[in-house]
Amino acid sequence: MFKNLVMAAAVTMACAGSALAAPVLTVGTEPTFQPFEFVDARTKDFVGYDMDMIRAAAKHMGYQVKFVNMGFDGLIPALMTNNIDAAAAGMTITAERKKKVDFTRPVYQSTQVILVNKSDAGSVKSEKDLKGKNLCAQIGTVGAEFGRKIPGAKVKAFNTLPDTILELNNRGCTAVIADKPVVEYFLKQRGGRNMVEVQTGYPKEEMAFAVRKGNKKLLDAFNKALAAMDKSGETAKIHQKWFSTAK
Known part of the structure; x- marks a missing residue:
């Protein structure tokens, strides 16, 4: 019981x-x-x-x-x-x-910034210097949208941001356009010794x-x-x- x-x-x-x-x-x-x-x-x-x-x-x-x-x-x-x-x-x-x-x-x-290889830092000072260049961005992002608005630029879209950075490292594109805190976190946490951030005139976004x-x-x-x-x-x-x- x-x-x-x-x-x-x-x-x-x-x-x-x-x-x-x-x-x-x-x-x-x-x-x-x-x-x-x-x-x-x-x-x-x-x-x-x-x-x-x-x-x-x-x-x-x-x-x-x-x-x-x-x-x-x-x-x-x-x-x-x-x-x-x-x-x-x-x-x-x-x-x-x-x-x-x-x-x-x-x-x-946030805002969008540019990530480039250090060897290109002298020639890329802002988004205006990306005219006619090959760019990398994540599919569906604001970075990809902004890249398509740059005259003559061709945007390679990737599933993930790490894929865009890998392509940049392999010289498959001149720059990555992405959110500022994400780029800065990558540079701080992953080393990014061969890459630098370039500021843009893009507006703030929420x-x-x-x-x-x-x-x-x-x-x-x-x-x-x-x-x-x-x-x-x-x-x-x-x-x-x-x-x-x-x-």
């Missing part, structure tokens, strides 16, 4: 635990975009600024996060077809993207998380959580962790 009571209690507790489990927020990401999102080589966990930010926001919202690894150019289609709930991938807010998805309040401000168009409930929950994180200083701590400067 006692054994049966113990078993019944265990089943009841298991059911209660299951009922109390937080709902899952499925988040798509492209984890080769350091320091925003990447896979820790030792733990195999998804880490980075975006990963910490969306985990913290989800906690405020009462969700647990499940990350899905996918190509950057597949994130918006995945949102539109309801395969993921949100995208966290260093995604810049643009007018074209806003036609397809909704964006949260900004989580980071990055945010994306949700399915019209999903006002989730969008409002995200914005409320992100506002609370800004107010409490949680955002500043995460920013300090990944960029060494408070937001």
Whole structure:
């Protein structure tokens, strides 16, 4: 009898635990975009600024996060077809993207810069010096978009940013156009002894998380959580962790 009571209690507790489990927020990401999102080589966990930010926001919202690894150019289609709930991938807010998805309040401000081999640093001082050149950029990014607007330039598009840098190293292109913090993180963490950053006149841009168009409930929950994180200083701590400067 006692054994049966113990078993019944265990089943009841298991059911209660299951009922109390937080709902899952499925988040798509492209984890080769350091320091925003990447896979820790030792733990195999998804880490980075975006990963910490969306985990913290989800906690405020009462969700647990499940990350899905996918190509950057597949994130918006995945949102539109309801395969993921949100995208966290260093995604810049643009007018074209806003036609397809909704964006949260900004989580980071960036700009595009140029990465070149040191041997070309003397001849490439800004984006104006890239006319007629072969350029590298990640598929679907603002960097690729800007590259296509440079007169006579030909843009080689790659699935990941590391692929663009490898092509630059192999002299397959004159320059990579990418987000400033990503280029600077590469130069700092990976050495980049043969490459240098070149500043541009490109405007500031804001990055945010994306949700399915019209999903006002989730969008409002995200914005409320992100506002609370800004107010409490949680955002500043995460920013300090990944960029060494408070937001």
